[in-house]
Amino acid sequence: MTTQPQLTVTGLDKRFGSEYAHRNVDLTVDRDEIVALLGPSGCGKTTLLRCIAGVEVPDSGEIRIGGETVQSATVSRPPEDRDLGMVFQNYAIWPHKTVYENVVFPLKYADNPVPKADYEDRVEEILDLVQIRELKDAPATDLSGGQQQRTSLARSLVHDPDLLLMDEPLSNLDRELRKEMRDELQRLQHELGVSVLYVTHDQEEAFYLADRVVLMRDGETVERGRPGELHRRPSSPFTRRFVGVHNRFEGTVDVDAAGDRVVRTDLVDFPLDNVDYVSDGVSTGSVACFLRPADVEIGGFAGRPDGRLELTGTVVAEGILGDAYEMTVAFDGAGTDLVVHSETVRDRARGDEIRLHVRPESIQVYPITDA
Template sequence: MARVIIESLEKRYSPKAAPAVPALDLEIEEGEFLTLLGPSGCGKTTTLRCIAGLERPTGGRVSIGHEVVDAPAERRHVPPEKRDIGMVFQSYALWPHMSVAANVGYPLRMRKVSVPERARRVRDVLEMVGLDEYASRMATDLSGGQQQRVALARALVADPRLLLFDEPLSNLDARLRQDMRSELRDMHRRVGTTSIYVTHDQEEAVSLSTRIVLLNKGEIEQVGTPREIYWHPVSHFVADFVGYDNFLGATVVTADAHGVAVRLDGTDLRLDCPARAGLGEGDQVEIAMRSASVIMGEPAETMPNRCTGTVVDIVYLGDEYIYVLEMGPQRFSVSLRTAEVANIWPHGAPSRGDTVTAAIPPDSLACLPL
């Protein structure tokens, strides 16, 4: 295992172009599973390739363990094969003319590990990923999920101090991605190697990571645990990226260490939200909430953030209904499973123009400064 330190990392692809990564500072602890998350073009893959040595930074420093592997100002660059890393690529990058065992054993062959020792380690790692019965098969004769496990075994076989993953599940179908996420979680628990994972899929990031770094245009928007990122976004960009689909304008009424109370603009509705540092009475804010967090029907009188609205649109999606509610100038959507709708309104669901009651749990809201 190794600690990774990135200091003021800069990467430009041409002197006149805007930097793909302008000045990134980040520390990854030993044994951590850290995910670089963000949309296409945010700099996550460029950052990973700089750590791997596949790209040369134009500024800053990268250290793995106690070794500085890149420092342009000092003319220092350690080539990828000497960084003691394992990497799993999006395209698997397997040798089509080699067997599974030969593909997995290739890093050991390059290190001139003896044939008996190489065979033992290949056998052990194939057993770990559940492919010991496929050792003699040609790699390209396997399914996509099996090929990805071969790529993972190849990355693990040399017992690297650092594992890097570049969107390794994006070529798999939804069911296989779910299965492989479980396998990657189990692998990290068993092996414990420091891992850096790149993805644009927030579900992957939340389910796999001990910590997430959300990038936007090469800069860090937020760093935190999956729960912190998912429930306590710090900006509109973060909230939108991790699935908040309602954004309402509001004004702060009160704010203290116990919570924030706001009034939705254009209405008399007051909402209680979790505490947020730096806010004061009169501040303009944006209230973010997920449509699946809203409770509809006849919520108890004692429930917080109880409100009424008019149904202005209904979208049927098979196993889900989307209700759009209007309160004065504000609109927000509510997502309900089809079975929930039948349970809430056994005698008939509301139609357009009907008035309905809803409640919004305070902990499901995020109060975002403008």
């Protein structure tokens, strides 16, 4: 129809007293798109969601949903006039109603084309979709966590809202159920083609589900992008630290006697030219280096085959972790330990001396700009 986004947030500010919860936040969600709002707890992502839902009022900024302004300097629509669906972290299933009564609620009150006679059919259809048709007449108090989740999802979708807001919807489920519901959400979103703004602190969830990920920190958006590129090569050290599992160590960029730029860290020194240097031009000063545990090879022979860096340290902790074998290696005179994952080696003991090899290009180096 149009290329207009389903949700546009422009310049949103929200203060609690003198504290800023948000500063100048911009955000869009396009049609049929899942956008994940990712950030550590307390970064303001839930408050942002509540501002969009209209249960919290921002201090300034504009919010447009489905092409209509619902929040601006002159407009502040109540939540019921925003045509939304929302899944709360605790599901907010009304305990005094049955599953059917919970799900039919938006049909009764929200703007929708379903005539009253078809309510039951519509509810059954949506219950089918979330696979709890048989619970239609069950009282809400009888539901398990996963069933409440599905009820909540059905309720938020039944009136075909312009935008679906989800606040940490999977965080209260156990591990198995979380994976199941994650896949289910993906399927539903593809089948229904609904626009979703998804708040989570779990990076796995965000990168698995989202078409785009927006990273938040202290009430500001730090970075945004497609999951793949954001995961591979984010543009800020904050994102790098938050996304994926990495060793982080600090160093400084220096110019050596030959005039080449080198990174000096307490682990090892290496030339800046060979590493993955994520920068827009800052050439000297402090840097943060990131290295994936799986990119560290456990070396047999001494020497520097094909330009790899070599480190020698001592194993201080080791054990099976998931599918991998993990070791923590400490180095003489260095404050930083390295975590190393290996698919093949699994038989080291604490106190063992170990030699490690690292390809310089697998180290991502970010200049540390903020004080």
